[in-house]
């Protein structure tokens with residue numbers, strides 16, 4: 001079942017300026033995990049803002065759960081969509097962790113007894129249950145981002161949008177967040193749309209959409225993309241280390257049965273290759 005559909009969508013911020021998104025069309029199936037990548041200014045965040053109804057297209061249509069987005073139904077649609085942004089600092093509204101997770105629930109008029117249960121469950125899910133009464137300001141970046149995820153999960157969205165949600169974290173914090181999201185996705189099977197510049201994170205997605213200067217240039221699997229692209233520079237992207245290494249080995253005559261997506265697959269392929277020699 002299609003949960004998100006863009007049909008020939010155009011968007012620009014000002015009439016005098018060029019289109020930021022040009023004739024964008026794609027469909028996302030419920031439960032899919034999709035990464036959106038592209039150079040700075042290619043239009044990724046604009047796509048996310050259109051899905052959440054923070055912006056509306058000047059031409060073309062966007063459907064969420066089969067419903068065409070417009071100014072009148074956007075409030076209902078937003079109930080289904082959760083967002084986590086780049087900067088954890090900007091996502092806090094209350095003083096304590098509890099206040100923060102409660103905020104979205106209160107806004108949606110969730111009864112008090114259900115609210116406490118949801119707060120407990122969602123903090124538990126991200127491993128922050130011991131921080132209920134802590135001041136959000138005093139948490140580390142990774143902890144803040146986990147609380148932001150808990151706040152979003154508490155509203156039980158069917159679509160989760162991550163806009164560079166790990167980019168301000170150190171490698172440890174980043175891995176923690178990625179693992180938390182993967183774990184939550186396994187349990188709740190929401191549709192996941194991730195904007196990222198981290199191509200290792202892209203390898204975890206079912207599908208990857210590439211934007212270049214506001215146009216959709218590729219819509220494929222990460223494995224296809226990483227094995228095909230010869231000119232990463234033209235996309236404004238740097239290939240993951242595994243892809244670089246696999247390409248160098250291919251030039252030396254190694255024949256991989258499938259392009260390795262991560263170091264584990266690369267090692268397995270090399271091990272098998274070595275045994276074959």
Ligand SMILES: Nc1ncnc2c1ncn2[C@@H]1O[C@H](COP(=O)(O)OP(=O)(O)OP(=O)(O)O)[C@@H](O)[C@H]1O
Nearest residue numbers: 013014020038039040041042043044045046047195
């Ligand atoms: N509020 C705004 N007003 C005018 N122009 C904007 C606004 N927000 C974004 N733009 C422009 O729209 C284009 C696309 O921006 P967008 O933020 O969608 O790109 P992005 O791919 O998410 O970039 P980045 O990787 O740098 O976050 C850019 O040229 C940007 O300057």
